Amino acid sequence: MTTRQEAAAGAALPVAGPTRIRRAAARLVRRDGRAFAAVLLLNVLAAAAGLAGPWLLGRIVDEVRAGADAGTVDRLSLAIVVLALAQLLLTRCARYVGHRFGERTMARIREEFVDRALALPASVVERAGTGDLAARGTNDVTTVGHTLRDAAPDMLIAGVQAAFIVAAVVLVDPLLGACGVVGLAGVPFAVRWYLRRARSAYLAERAADSALAELLAATAAGARTVEAFGLRRRRVAAAEEAIDACYRTRNRTLFLRSVLFPSVDISYTLPVVGVLLLGGAMHERGAVSLGAVVAVTLYLRQLSQPLDTILLWVEQLQSSGAAFARVEGVAIAARKPPNGPAAPVPGRVVPADDRIEVAGVRYGYDGRGDVLHGIDLSVRPGERLAVVGPSGAGKTTLGRLLAGIDAPRAGTVTVGRVPVAGLDPERLRRQVVMVTQEHHVFLGTVRDNVLIAAPSATDEELRAALNAVGAGWVAELPGGLDAELGPGGHRTDGSQAQQLALARVVLADPHTLILDEATALLDPATARHTERALAAVLQGRTVIAIAHRLHTARDADRVAVMEDGRLTELGTHDDLVAAGGAYAALWRSWHGSS
Numbered sequence: 001m002t003t004r005q006e007a008a009a010g011a012a013l014p015v016a017g018p019t020r021i022r023r024a025a026a027r028l029v030r031r032d033g034r035a036f037a038a039v040l041l042l043n044v045l046a047a048a049a050g051l052a053g054p055w056l057l058g059r060i061v062d063e064v065r066a067g068a069d070a071g072t073v074d075r076l077s078l079a080i081v082v083l084a085l086a087q088l089l090l091t092r093c094a095r096y097v098g099h100r101f102g103e104r105t106m107a108r109i110r111e112e113f114v115d116r117a118l119a120l121p122a123s124v125v126e127r128a129g130t131g132d133l134a135a136r137g138t139n140d141v142t143t144v145g146h147t148l149r150d151a152a153p154d155m156l157i158a159g160v161q162a163a164f165i166v167a168a169v170v171l172v173d174p175l176l177g178a179c180g181v182v183g184l185a186g187v188p189f190a191v192r193w194y195l196r197r198a199r200s201a202y203l204a205e206r207a208a209d210s211a212l213a214e215l216l217a218a219t220a221a222g223a224r225t226v227e228a229f230g231l232r233r234r235r236v237a238a239a240e241e242a243i244d245a246c247y248r249t250r251n252r253t254l255f256l257r258s259v260l261f262p263s264v265d266i267s268y269t270l271p272v273v274g275v276l277l278l279g280g281a282m283h284e285r286g287a288v289s290l291g292a293v294v295a296v297t298l299y300l301r302q303l304s305q306p307l308d309t310i311l312l313w314v315e316q317l318q319s320s321g322a323a324f325a326r327v328e329g330v331a332i333a334a335r336k337p338p339n340g341p342a343a344p345v346p347g348r349v350v351p352a353d354d355r356i357e358v359a360g361v362r363y364g365y366d367g368r369g370d371v372l373h374g375i376d377l378s379v380r381p382g383e384r385l386a387v388v389g390p391s392g393a394g395k396t397t398l399g400r401l402l403a404g405i406d407a408p409r410a411g412t413v414t415v416g417r418v419p420v421a422g423l424d425p426e427r428l429r430r431q432v433v434m435v436t437q438e439h440h441v442f443l444g445t446v447r448d449n450v451l452i453a454a455p456s457a458t459d460e461e462l463r464a465a466l467n468a469v470g471a472g473w474v475a476e477l478p479g480g481l482d483a484e485l486g487p488g489g490h491r492t493d494g495s496q497a498q499q500l501a502l503a504r505v506v507l508a509d510p511h512t513l514i515l516d517e518a519t520a521l522l523d524p525a526t527a528r529h530t531e532r533a534l535a536a537v538l539q540g541r542t543v544i545a546i547a548h549r550l551h552t553a554r555d556a557d558r559v560a561v562m563e564d565g566r567l568t569e570l571g572t573h574d575d576l577v578a579a580g581g582a583y584a585a586l587w588r589s590w591h592g593s594s
Contacts, residue, residue, distance in 0.1 A: 060077070
C-alpha cells in the first residue's frame with residue numbers, strides 16, 4: 001500500500017446535522033407542494049370517514065336496547081357501509097397521489113446526489129472510498145425517497161386520527177375518556193427512551209454497512225493482486241471483522257426496537273382494561289349506557305392503529321434520518337475545498353494565462369510527514385515537461401497538486417496567477433486534466449464512453465480522437481461507435497480502456513495535460529505511437545508527463561528530476577545527460593549500460 005493509499009484509509013464523507021436535514025426535507029416538500037397538500041387532504045377525509053363507524057355501532061347498541069325497529073338498525077348499518085366504502089376510495093386516491101409525489105421526490109434526490117457527487121473533488125472521493133459513496137447513492141437515497149413519500153402523510157394523518165379518536169372518546173364520556181388517556185401514559189416514556197439512543201445507533205449501522213461495501217468492492221477490484229501476493233487470509237479476516245461490526249450495530253438497533261414495541265403494546269392494553277372495568281361499574285349504577293362503554297372501548301382499540309403507524313414511522317425515521325444525513329453530507333463535502341489551505345476562487349476570476357507556477361510547495365498526506373519539500377517550478381505555456389525519478393520520489397503527488405486534486409500544505413500552485421486547487425471543478429477541467437493508469441469503462445456504447453468529454457462532438461470528431469490515440473480496433477467492432485462495451489458486449493482490456501480515456505482527453509481539449517503513467521498498460525511500441533500521436537494532437541498545449549519510460553523524457557522540452565520529495569535537477573535531456581548527475585544515471589540504467 002502506498003503512502004497516499006494509507007492516508008486515505010479510514011477517511012469518510014461528512015454527515016449532515018438535524019437542522020440541515022429538516023431544511024432539506026422542507027425544501028423537497030415545497031418543490032411539489034400542491035401534490036403534498038392533496039395527499040394530506042385526501043388522508044384527512046379518509047380518517048374522518050373512518051371515525052364514524054364506532055359511534056354508529058354504539059348508536060345501534062343503544063337503539064336496540066331502547067326497542068328500535070329493524071329499519072332504524074338497517075339505516076345505521078347502511079351508513080357504516082357507505083362510510084367504509086368512502087374511506088376505502090379516499091385512501092386509495094391518497095396512496096396514488098402520494099406515490100406519484102414520492103417518485104418525483106426520489107428522482108429529485110437522485111439527480112441532486114449525482115450532481116453533488118460529480119462536484120466532489122477527486123481527493124475527497126479517494127479518501128472516502130467508492131464503497132461509502134455507492135452506499136449513499138443507492139441504499140440511502142432509496143430509503144430517503146420512500147420515507148418522504150410515505151412518512152409525512154402517514155404520520156400526519158395518524159396524528160389527526162389519534163386526536164379525533166381521543167376527542168370522540170372524551171365527548172362520549174369524559175370520565176371514561178380520561179381513564180383511557182391516563183392508561184396511555186407509558187407510550188411517551190418508551191418513545192423518549194428510544195429516541196435518545198436511536199440516532200447514534202442507526203448512524204453507526206449505516207457507517208458499518210458502508211465500510212463493508214468499501215472492503216468488498218476493493219477486494220473484488222484487486223482480486224488478482226490478492227491472489228498473486230497470497231493475501232487471501234488477510235482479506236478474509238478483514239471481511240469477517242467488517243461483518244462482525246455490521247452484526248454488532250444491527251443487534252444494537254434490534255435491541256432498541258425490542259424494548260420499544262413490547263412496551264407500547266402493553267400500554268395499548270391497559271386503557272382498554274381500565275375502561276371495561278370502570279365502564280362496567282358505572283353501567284351497573286346507571287351512570288353510563290352500554291352503548292357508550294362499547295363505543296369508547298372500540299375507539300380505544302381503534303386508537304392502536306394510528307399510534308402503531310406513528311411509532312413505526314418514528315422507528316423508521318431514525319434509520320431514514322441517518323440515511324438522509326449521509327445523503328446531505330455529500331453536499332457538505334462538495335462545498336469543501338480540496339485538502340489544504342487554498343480558498344475557493346470566485347467564479348468571475350479567471351486565470352490570466354496558461355503559465356503554471358509552483359513556489360515553495362510542501363505537502364503531506366493527512367497530517368503525516370511531508371512528502372514534498374520546497375518544490376519550485378515554472379512551466380511555460382505549450383511546454384512539454386517530463387518528470388522522472390525513482391518510485392516514491394513524489395512525482396505523482398506533484399502531479400496531483402498541479403492538477404488541483406490536492407492543495408499544498410505550504411507554498412502555492414497557480415495557473416495564470418490563480419490557485420489551481422481553488423478553481424471550481426468545471427473551470428478546472430477546462431484548464432488542467434490529469435490522466436493516470438487507472439481508467440474506467442462505462443456500461444454503454446463506445447460513443448457513450450467517449451462523448452462524456454464532449455457531448456456535442458460529431459461522429460467524425462469521435463473517430464478522429466480515437467484514431468489519434470491508436471484505437472483502430474473500434475472500427476473493427478460490430479457496430480463501430482455503437483458497439484456495446486462490458487458484459488454482453490465487447491470486453492475491453494487494460495490497453496483499450498486507456499485508449500478510450502486518452503480519446504476523451506483529446507476531445508476535452510484542455511490547455512494543460514498531466515500524464516501520470518497514462519500509457520503504462522500499453523505495450524512499448526503502442527505506447528510510443530500513442531504518445532507521439534498525442535503530442536501531434538496536443539501541439540501548442542502544455543504536457544507534463546510523469547513516466548518511468550525515459551524515451552518520454554528524451555522527447556520533452558525539459559526534464560525535472562525528483563528524489564526524496566525534492567526537485568534535484570531541471571534541464572533538457574542532453575544537458576542533464578552531459579551533467580552526469582542522477583538523470584544521467586537513470587538514463588544509463590534504462591539503456592542497460594554503466
